[in-house]
Amino acid sequence: MIRVAVADDQRLFCEGIGLMIDSQPDLSFVGAAADGADAVRLARAEHPDVMLMDIRMPVLDGIAATAAIRREVPSGPPRIVVLTTFERDDAVAAALRAGADGFVLKDATPEFILAAVRTVHEGHSVIAPKATTDLFRSLAQRRPEAIAALSVREKEVFLLAARGLGNADIGRTAFISEATVKTHIRSILAKLQLASRVQLVAFAYENGLVR
Structure with a gap:
């Protein structure tokens, strides 16, 4: 079983992710966190294999939470997939630099999100194809x-x-x-x-x- 957790301050979204994960025979939902600090505690306590991480959360945002998990859960930290509602969100690149294994848009289909979970668990990276070009073009600085x-x-x-x-x-x-x-x-x-x-x-x- 692939153990999956989610960090997002929208309770209904977390509940929907939990139901979707538990509907799959090879996936198990192990918990939700409402902010970045809770996400770090959840990663330490439950040791999920994959964590879906929102970027904009109270207390600690998803970028800082990702970096903290990479730093504070050195023994088998979860694979982290960043969730964003914006196709041109500069924070996504910062999250990737902090250690995230990829990102998907929140309006992605359930099938795509499930595939992303399984893909990162296998050791690969996932970047939402629809968002990639616009996102990275907005970051160009020529250095x-x-x-x-x-x-x-x-x-x-x-x-x-x-x-x-x-x-x-x-x-x-x-x-x-x-x-x-x-x-x-x-x-x-x-x-x-x-x-x-x-x-x-x-x-x-x-x-x-x-x-």
Whole structure:
């Protein structure tokens, strides 16, 4: 069973998520939090596998709560999917940088939300496709110095990865092996202090390096 929790200050929304989760044979709803501080306590107490996290909440917002969970639940923290009602919400990129594993719009279909839960539980990232282009375009600032620490080859791999290419496609484009691509990706994430490829994408658009 995949244990799922939700953090949102709208009680009816939480109840609806709970009913939807419990209707699935492979999912189990383990609790709801009404604010970010409660979300951190819930993560520590119930150890959910996946947490759906609203951005705008009282006491502690979803960005700070995500960062706190990553920091304070070091042993098996939940995978976190950020929920937002806005397609061009700059806070989403900040949440991804804080450690979220993806984001979906609150008006997504139940099927999409359930698929997102299962996908992040498997170790992948989820970004609502309808929202991605407008969201990241609104973040463009053109800051090439942000990747000054990378080598020339790493910059090339970074930009290809930021456009969503997989390792095989990056290798073919840059004429290097997949193993070399993986090595470069690990080095890039370490140098930029990023935790995942989805954070790499957010970082690229935040700094205007990809449009």
